[in-house]
Amino acid sequence: MRYCRCVFLMICVAVAIITTAANTTLAEPAQVASKLDSMQYLNEVVVVERTTSRDAVIPAQRLGGKKLESLNALSVADAIRYFSGAQIKDYGGVGGIKSIDIRSMGTNHIGVFYDGIQLGNAQNGQIDLGKFSLDNMEEISMYNGQKSDIFQPAKDFGAAGTIYLRTRYPRFEVGKNTNVRFTFRTGSFGLVNPSILLEHKFSNSVSANFSAEYIYATGKYKFRYKKVFSDGTLAWDTTAVRSNGDIHSLRMEAALFGRIDDGKWNLKAYFYDSDKGIPGAIVNNVWKNSQRQWDRNFFAQGTFIKHFSERYRMQANAKYARDYMRYLNPDTTLMYIDNKFWQQEVYLSTANNFAIVSDVWDVNLSADYQWNTLDATLSNFAYPTRHTLLAAAATSVQWKRWKAQASVLGTYVSDCALTRAASGEEFKRSSSRTEWTPAVFTSLNLLQSVQNELSLRAFYKRAFRMPTFNDLYYTDMGNASLNPEFVSQYDAGVQYAFSRGGSNAFFHGVKISADVYYNNVTDKIIAVPKGNGQYRWMMMNLGKVRIVGTDVTAQANFKLPCDVFIDASLAYTFQSARDFTDATDVADEAGTYKGQIAYIPRHSGSVILHGAWRNLDVNYSFIYVGERYDNSSNIRANYVQPWYTHDISAGYAFNFSKVEMKLSVEVNNLLNQQYEVIRNYPMPGRNFKVIMNVTI
Numbered sequence: 001m002r003y004c005r006c007v008f009l010m011i012c013v014a015v016a017i018i019t020t021a022a023n024t025t026l027a028e029p030a031q032v033a034s035k036l037d038s039m040q041y042l043n044e045v046v047v048v049e050r051t052t053s054r055d056a057v058i059p060a061q062r063l064g065g066k067k068l069e070s071l072n073a074l075s076v077a078d079a080i081r082y083f084s085g086a087q088i089k090d091y092g093g094v095g096g097i098k099s100i101d102i103r104s105m106g107t108n109h110i111g112v113f114y115d116g117i118q119l120g121n122a123q124n125g126q127i128d129l130g131k132f133s134l135d136n137m138e139e140i141s142m143y144n145g146q147k148s149d150i151f152q153p154a155k156d157f158g159a160a161g162t163i164y165l166r167t168r169y170p171r172f173e174v175g176k177n178t179n180v181r182f183t184f185r186t187g188s189f190g191l192v193n194p195s196i197l198l199e200h201k202f203s204n205s206v207s208a209n210f211s212a213e214y215i216y217a218t219g220k221y222k223f224r225y226k227k228v229f230s231d232g233t234l235a236w237d238t239t240a241v242r243s244n245g246d247i248h249s250l251r252m253e254a255a256l257f258g259r260i261d262d263g264k265w266n267l268k269a270y271f272y273d274s275d276k277g278i279p280g281a282i283v284n285n286v287w288k289n290s291q292r293q294w295d296r297n298f299f300a301q302g303t304f305i306k307h308f309s310e311r312y313r314m315q316a317n318a319k320y321a322r323d324y325m326r327y328l329n330p331d332t333t334l335m336y337i338d339n340k341f342w343q344q345e346v347y348l349s350t351a352n353n354f355a356i357v358s359d360v361w362d363v364n365l366s367a368d369y370q371w372n373t374l375d376a377t378l379s380n381f382a383y384p385t386r387h388t389l390l391a392a393a394a395t396s397v398q399w400k401r402w403k404a405q406a407s408v409l410g411t412y413v414s415d416c417a418l419t420r421a422a423s424g425e426e427f428k429r430s431s432s433r434t435e436w437t438p439a440v441f442t443s444l445n446l447l448q449s450v451q452n453e454l455s456l457r458a459f460y461k462r463a464f465r466m467p468t469f470n471d472l473y474y475t476d477m478g479n480a481s482l483n484p485e486f487v488s489q490y491d492a493g494v495q496y497a498f499s500r501g502g503s504n505a506f507f508h509g510v511k512i513s514a515d516v517y518y519n520n521v522t523d524k525i526i527a528v529p530k531g532n533g534q535y536r537w538m539m540m541n542l543g544k545v546r547i548v549g550t551d552v553t554a555q556a557n558f559k560l561p562c563d564v565f566i567d568a569s570l571a572y573t574f575q576s577a578r579d580f581t582d583a584t585d586v587a588d589e590a591g592t593y594k595g596q597i598a599y600i601p602r603h604s605g606s607v608i609l610h611g612a613w614r615n616l617d618v619n620y621s622f623i624y625v626g627e628r629y630d631n632s633s634n635i636r637a638n639y640v641q642p643w644y645t646h647d648i649s650a651g652y653a654f655n656f657s658k659v660e661m662k663l664s665v666e667v668n669n670l671l672n673q674q675y676e677v678i679r680n681y682p683m684p685g686r687n688f689k690v691i692m693n694v695t696i
Contacts, residue, residue: 057148057443059495061553062140064138066142066617074185075132076132077099079289082621083571085102085144086607091677091678092677094215096245096681099128107126108128108485110160110162111162112129113163113164113165114132118159120345120370120429122374123342123468131272133213137165138168139166140538142162143162144161145160146439150362150364152364153366154392155370157394172207178201180192180197181196181695182196182694182695189220192216192217193213193417195217204259207258210252216247219246219279221687222237223674223683224237224243224682226674234501244674247274249273251272251274252272252581253268262308269298276292277289277291277292282682289331290331295323298322303315303316316350317349319346327339329378341374343375346370346371350367363395364394365393366390368389371387372386382472383417385417386414389413391409393407398671401446402444403441405439406438413434416428417480435464436588437464457490457493458492460489462486462489463486464485467483483541485543486523487521488520489517506560507558511555513551516549519546520545524545525543545577547575549575552572555567556568565611568607568610570606571605575598578596578632580593592635598629599628605624609621619649622645622647624645625644628642643677646670648670664689665688665691666690669687672685673688
């Protein structure tokens with residue numbers, strides 16, 4: 001009931017605002033504004049962008065503006081699928097958990113930053129990207145190694161790959177102080193998804209926005225389930241309905257933005273509350289599960305940036321987060337579980353940038369402090385607390401066509417947790433660890449003119465990730481003696497860009513980028529059986545993974561007669577990610593030595609075609625993921641078939657009583673392919689969405 005009241009209130013507020021605006025004279029006629037939007041569309045879809053920042057040693061893959069809006073995507077995870085080198089682990093449905101892996105290094109090596117500050121999960125290290133909507137998102141960017149900007153907190157230097165989510169910054173037309181956008185989605189799986197965005201300008205230097213979104217879905221969809229024995233005979237082939245995948249979620253965000261002399265600041269608060277079913281795996285002829293999960297996430301964060309002089313600038317960040325999660329498994333035939341977890345985080349950082357030689361040589365010193373704690377209802381729980389200190393020194397140099405960056409990050413981690421003696425006596429156990437990780441990035445422009453650019457780039461980076469609280473302290477599974485998991489990254493790439501000026505040119509430009517890379521993961525943290533049974537497990541440092549791969553991206557845009565604009569994007573990834581843990585594990589066909597690791601395809605790619613004509617835009621996207629195995633033992637029993645999807649959408653913008661409106665229709669998985677991203681978790685077949693956007 002509380003969700004229904006929230007949705008009803010949001011819709012009533014939006015209707016009232018829209019009705020008022022429809023009877024109010026706007027600063028400019030809406031028809032003119034719509035025309036301007038279509039004329040300005042070219043700037044939004046130009047994919048051959050020239051970077052002028054001297055810090056951009058390694059370019060990022062980006063999705064933003066009209067291109068991001070046009071994708072058939074409901075959450076951030078759906079959009080990231082189109083990046084080269086990224087794999088999304090998707091457990092199916094609107095509310096299914098979605099996490100990211102870049103270049104096969106593992107989810108815990110990836111840093112996800114929300115408006116410049118990293119999202120944390122000390123419990124298991126994984127960020128569920130399904131919790132973050134695209135309604136308030138302005139740009140998504142992905143970096144291999146780290147962001148090419150040394151003026152950043154120390155934490156930004158720590159991850160092996162990073163995703164940056166940048167939410168919408170308020171912008172206002174001349175004479176306008178308030179923007180309102182209402183969006184309503186409905187479609188398959190009983191989807192009801194209203195959202196609202198309010199922006200207000202208090203003065204020329206202070207503005208604010210508020211966004212709220214509600215999602216309800218039954219999560220029910222038909223799927224075909226087929227199993228074939230190893231000898232080729234058919235075990236079963238049936239059609240069923242995926243159940244217990246319902247979700248009720250509410251997301252609310254509020255932000256305040258300010259500008260000062262030679263500086264800026266912002267404050268943000270985020271709240272997410274969800275109640276969802278966990279459909280579970282389809283195994284042993286069990287088609288229905290009753291597990292549920294409740295999440296309640298809150299964080300408040302702020303950033304302050306000030307240029308004190310031409311040679312010195314400072315950045316300060318602060319954040320507090322509190323997360324609650326409850327997992328319920330009422331099935332007593334397996335094991336009754338009702339676990340609750342509470343985790344808290346405090347994060348403080350400062351970055352100081354010094355221009356030693358203006359426009360040539362910069363130096364940055366950063367220092368961060370982070371405090372994490374975890375509480376749970378588990379018996380004999382350790383109640384861990386972690387203090388993390390990070391210090392980074394970085395430098396960047398640009399000399400004519402050559403750019404280089406180097407950094408070293410020092411990390412000190414101190415854990416304190418309860419342990420119990422055989423007598424049952426409790427006492428505190430403390431441990432600490434210090435690690436140093438360097439990185440070097442360089443690029444060289446071989447050709448740079450008004451229309452052409454050819455550059456070479458390379459980097460080396462050493463990164464590590466601490467064991468999570470679950471790895472170390474989860475009752476009857478954690479191992480308090482675990483070492484950090486390390487990864488060494490090597491990359492070399494080339495990029496060519498060609499752009500043609502003139503608004504009447506048919507071919508406007510192309511950008512082609514290719515990288516080859518090698519990643520070596522050591523002391524990989526894996527779960528192994530404990531004792532004689534398969535019901536008890538223990539975390540160990542046993543894994544070694546070597547990854548060799550290639551990422552290729554290509555983008556081009558065209559202008560056809562009658563003001564028809566087309567842009568195209570292509571991404572391709574080849575990865576050989578093999579398990580080198582145990583050289584003796586090749587005695588039989590079920591061995592894992594040199595096997596491709598779980599769920600990493602050797603070949604994957606995507607294509608996006610986007611066209612626009614006046615107020616009409618059409619989008620087609622294609623994703624392909626090649627054959628995989630659900631285990632490093634690459635035998636037929638572990639084989640997972642390749643999958644691909646075709647998605648199309650069309651949207652038309654128009655004006656109604658001086659209010660801008662847009663209606664869109666999306667059809668996903670057009671060919672109704674039956675597939676699984678994770679074995680035994682069937683994904684939806686053909687489905688659709690209808691979307692209405694109202695802007696005043």
